[in-house]
Amino acid sequence: MLDIVSMENKWRDYWKKNNVFKFTKGDKNFSIDTPPPTVSGKMHLGHAYSYPHQDFIARYKRMKGYNVFYPWGFDDNGLPTERYVEKTRNVTIENTPLGDYIEICKEESKKAELELADAWYSIGLSASFNDYIDTSSDFSMKMSQKLFLDLARSGRAYRAEAPYIRCPTCKTAISQIEMKDAIIDTDLVYINFDGIEIATTRPEMLGACVAVFVNPGDERYKNIIGKKIKVPLYGNEVPVMSDESIDMNFGTGAEMLCTFGDQNDLELWRKYNLDSRIILKNDKLNDSRYLDNIGIKEARKRIIEELKKNNYIIKIEKIKHSVNTHERCGTPIEIGISKQWYIKDLDIKKELLEFGDKIEWIPEYMKTRYDNWVNGLRWDWCISRQRYFGIPFPVWYCNKCGTIIYADEKDLPVDPRLVNKNIKCPACGSDDVQPERDVMDTWATSSISPTLYLTHINSMDMYPMDVRFQGHDIITSWAFTTILRSYLHYNKIPWKKIAISGNVYDPFGQKMSKSKGNIVEPKDIIEKYGADALRFWGSTTMPGENIKLREQDLVRGKKTVIKLYNSLNLLKIISGGKIQGDINIIKSPVNKWIMSKYEKTVREVTEYMDAYEVMKARSALDKFFWSNYCDNYLEIIKNDNEEYRNENIAVSYLIMENVLKMYSPIMPFITEELYHEIHPDSISIALEKYPEYDDKYLFNEENDIDYIISVINSIRALKSSLKISMAAPIDSLNITGDSEKIGRYGYIIKNLMHINNIKITSGENININVIQ
Numbered sequence: 001m002l003d004i005v006s007m008e009n010k011w012r013d014y015w016k017k018n019n020v021f022k023f024t025k026g027d028k029n030f031s032i033d034t035p036p037p038t039v040s041g042k043m044h045l046g047h048a049y050s051y052p053h054q055d056f057i058a059r060y061k062r063m064k065g066y067n068v069f070y071p072w073g074f075d076d077n078g079l080p081t082e083r084y085v086e087k088t089r090n091v092t093i094e095n096t097p098l099g100d101y102i103e104i105c106k107e108e109s110k111k112a113e114l115e116l117a118d119a120w121y122s123i124g125l126s127a128s129f130n131d132y133i134d135t136s137s138d139f140s141m142k143m144s145q146k147l148f149l150d151l152a153r154s155g156r157a158y159r160a161e162a163p164y165i166r167c168p169t170c171k172t173a174i175s176q177i178e179m180k181d182a183i184i185d186t187d188l189v190y191i192n193f194d195g196i197e198i199a200t201t202r203p204e205m206l207g208a209c210v211a212v213f214v215n216p217g218d219e220r221y222k223n224i225i226g227k228k229i230k231v232p233l234y235g236n237e238v239p240v241m242s243d244e245s246i247d248m249n250f251g252t253g254a255e256m257l258c259t260f261g262d263q264n265d266l267e268l269w270r271k272y273n274l275d276s277r278i279i280l281k282n283d284k285l286n287d288s289r290y291l292d293n294i295g296i297k298e299a300r301k302r303i304i305e306e307l308k309k310n311n312y313i314i315k316i317e318k319i320k321h322s323v324n325t326h327e328r329c330g331t332p333i334e335i336g337i338s339k340q341w342y343i344k345d346l347d348i349k350k351e352l353l354e355f356g357d358k359i360e361w362i363p364e365y366m367k368t369r370y371d372n373w374v375n376g377l378r379w380d381w382c383i384s385r386q387r388y389f390g391i392p393f394p395v396w397y398c399n400k401c402g403t404i405i406y407a408d409e410k411d412l413p414v415d416p417r418l419v420n421k422n423i424k425c426p427a428c429g430s431d432d433v434q435p436e437r438d439v440m441d442t443w444a445t446s447s448i449s450p451t452l453y454l455t456h457i458n459s460m461d462m463y464p465m466d467v468r469f470q471g472h473d474i475i476t477s478w479a480f481t482t483i484l485r486s487y488l489h490y491n492k493i494p495w496k497k498i499a500i501s502g503n504v505y506d507p508f509g510q511k512m513s514k515s516k517g518n519i520v521e522p523k524d525i526i527e528k529y530g531a532d533a534l535r536f537w538g539s540t541t542m543p544g545e546n547i548k549l550r551e552q553d554l555v556r557g558k559k560t561v562i563k564l565y566n567s568l569n570l571l572k573i574i575s576g577g578k579i580q581g582d583i584n585i586i587k588s589p590v591n592k593w594i595m596s597k598y599e600k601t602v603r604e605v606t607e608y609m610d611a612y613e614v615m616k617a618r619s620a621l622d623k624f625f626w627s628n629y630c631d632n633y634l635e636i637i638k639n640d641n642e643e644y645r646n647e648n649i650a651v652s653y654l655i656m657e658n659v660l661k662m663y664s665p666i667m668p669f670i671t672e673e674l675y676h677e678i679h680p681d682s683i684s685i686a687l688e689k690y691p692e693y694d695d696k697y698l699f700n701e702e703n704d705i706d707y708i709i710s711v712i713n714s715i716r717a718l719k720s721s722l723k724i725s726m727a728a729p730i731d732s733l734n735i736t737g738d739s740e741k742i743g744r745y746g747y748i749i750k751n752l753m754h755i756n757n758i759k760i761t762s763g764e765n766i767n768i769n770v771i772q
């Protein structure tokens with residue numbers, strides 16, 4: 001009996017101990033830009049589904065003779081890790097000095113990484129777990145800071161006091177990348193604005209109103225465009241202006257523009273160069289009249305009360321409203337004004353679209369998401385975060401003359417917040433300087449992953465990498481920022497291909513995700529079905545397709561594992577455990593048939609694997625293995641004429657070991673086990689040569705035997721309708737069909753179906769009946 005759990009454990013240990021997948025650079029290399037998972041919780045089925053997609057190709061390429069660089073990494077700086085550490089260690093920045101906080105984050109993420117690496121390794125990934133990189137290490141910090149300095153020198157990274165997007169819950173700036181639309185229930189408040197009705201969802205921002213906007217085509221307001229009206233409660237006068245973007249059907253068609261109620265306010269404010277009245281700062285409202293540094297909810301309540309008291313409220317409607325939220329915590333974002341660091345990208349949309357075109361997208365339709373994102377960019381990329389565990393900006397500011405002081409490259413990595421260096425302003429000589437306290441956005445470092453991975457092995461000459469694998473949910477973040485950085489730093493695409501996986505959803509239709517906590521860990525499934533079966537499930541979708549856990553695929557996967565095991569056992573019985581014979585000259589028509597089928601399968605599987613269409617490759621292989629090889633070929637040779645015995649053994653073993661090779665990228669454990677039974681001296685099936693298509697083994701007999709198999713299938717159907725076993729003998733059978741073929745290969749039918757006598761009748765269709 002096959003004990004799948006201990007068999008898989010054995011090979012896990014063996015691969016690790018023998019460092020089977022180590023990368024040695026050669027002439028023919030293949031490199032993968034592996035997604036570094038964030039250290040923010042446990043590995044889950046989403047990962048167990050999408051990471052094998054990389055591994056299928058890594059293993060395939062290795063067997064095709066490439067030196068495969070398949071690195072491993074963890075993304076352990078930034079908000080996700082902070083949240084995770086705060087929860088596991090019960091610390092906050094409020095109760096812990098910064099230096100200690102950073103140390104605790106490092107300590108806890110290192111600990112988590114060891115567990116995570118084991119979890120990822122358990123699904124049989126052939127990546128370099130021994131030598132992984134992480135984005136908070138000194139190495140990554142140095143690279144990230146160095147590339148930041150390059151951008152600052154070229155003017156691409158800049159600091160500006162400007163409107164920025166802020167998450168009130170995470171208390172930090174965020175970028176457009178991290179925003180997500182959501183529908184919320186809210187109140188739409190209708191206010192009498194000096195005789196005009198205005199509807200707003202943000203009444204608390206009334207004190208920040210600098211204009212009223214209507215649509216130029218709206219007959220109701222034509223006469224008042226260009227006039228000034230008074231803001232209720234505050235009494236300041238603001239202009240009535242018009243813009244095509246105003247939706248005449250929302251509310252009353254007249255909107256107040258505040259600095260800043262939402263992104264549309266910001267855009268109109270920029271477009272018309274309007275005044276500012278900033279009353280919202282760091283999530284508190286202060287208008288020096290009604291609102292005294294209070295939170296948004298309370299401020300809303302208070303302003304509504306004031307408006308009511310003064311008879312300004314016309315009505316309040318409950319509505320569902322679409323707002324921008326921070327995708328990590330779901331909080332509606334705010335727009336404030338402050339000093340942040342940006343990477344300038346709005347001026348290079350055309351170039352970024354061209355770069356997208358140069359990369360091969362698998363599947364191709366996923367590129368549309370990238371194109372739409374680039375076309376829809378409205379902000380430069382804000383990369384500063386008011387957080388703590390992240391890559392620090394290598395920057396100080398002179399308190400005397402305001403100069404930005406950049407760290408010397410030779411001093412990197414540096415954390416200006418912690419290192420008390422003797423910094424002098426190069427402009428005025430003052431040593432009264434202060435460090436930048438913000439850290440960089442996580443994507444600012446993970447966006448240079450090709451540089452990190454290749455520099456780590458001292459091989460930037462391999463840039464661009466061959467392929468990036470990632471989920472479609474991060475096309476607008478990770479894929480976009482990586483292409484952007486690659487354009488800015490090297491004017492090269494980062495990879496030749498990008499292969500996009502779908503997402504695993506939970507039973508409620510939500511993406512499974514560590515930080516959401518709606519996860520299922522793979523370990524119970526591995527216990528029950530094995531890692532091969534889990535990987536098999538990963539091979540049941542087309543690139544980019546979403547999926548839920550489907551138990552029937554795990555069952556099919558496990559059945560395939562057992563079928564491979566049983567087939568080799570049957571071969572051992574047929575051959576008496578001795579591999580003999582050769583395939584130089586094939587005489588048996590059945591061997592000619594199976595070799596033709598096999599060669600065509602090799603060709604088909606290879607074509608699909610080359611196109612990253614693993615599901616189609618595996619289906620073609622399944623069809624050959626289950627139907628042609630197991631159900632028919634092995635059954636036929638079990639009872640075949642003695643004259644073909646050695647040839648049968650040679651052909652059946654040759655095909656078996658090559659079937660194992662073709663299955664091995666998908667199911668590495670069982671194939672390693674069985675391959676070692678055939679070739680005990682092999683280091684690993686993963687390092688063996690992938691089968692090559694050879695048209696020398698295509699024979700005309702293929703069609704004849706296909707026909708005989710149809711006859712056999714009809715006899716099988718007859719036996720099952722008679723409720724007798726396939727091995728039960730039948731004395732005489734009348735077969736109607738192609739009499740020449742049936743006559744020539746009748747011995748195959750007789751041997752396989754246990755029939756003593758066949759009477760053949762010529763006819764166009766196959767027809768079988770028992771002669772009583």
Ligand SMILES: Nc1ncnc2c1ncn2[C@@H]1O[C@H](COP(=O)(O)OP(=O)(O)OP(=O)(O)O)[C@@H](O)[C@H]1O
Nearest residue numbers: 035037038040046050470471503504512513514515
């Ligand atoms: N549910 C999922 N289905 C398929 N792939 C996923 C899923 N979740 C994450 N991945 C992929 O795993 C890789 C690493 O993702 P990551 O560590 O950010 O996972 P996550 O669970 O989404 O974490 P977090 O919740 O912290 O964002 C990415 O390529 C991502 O697309």
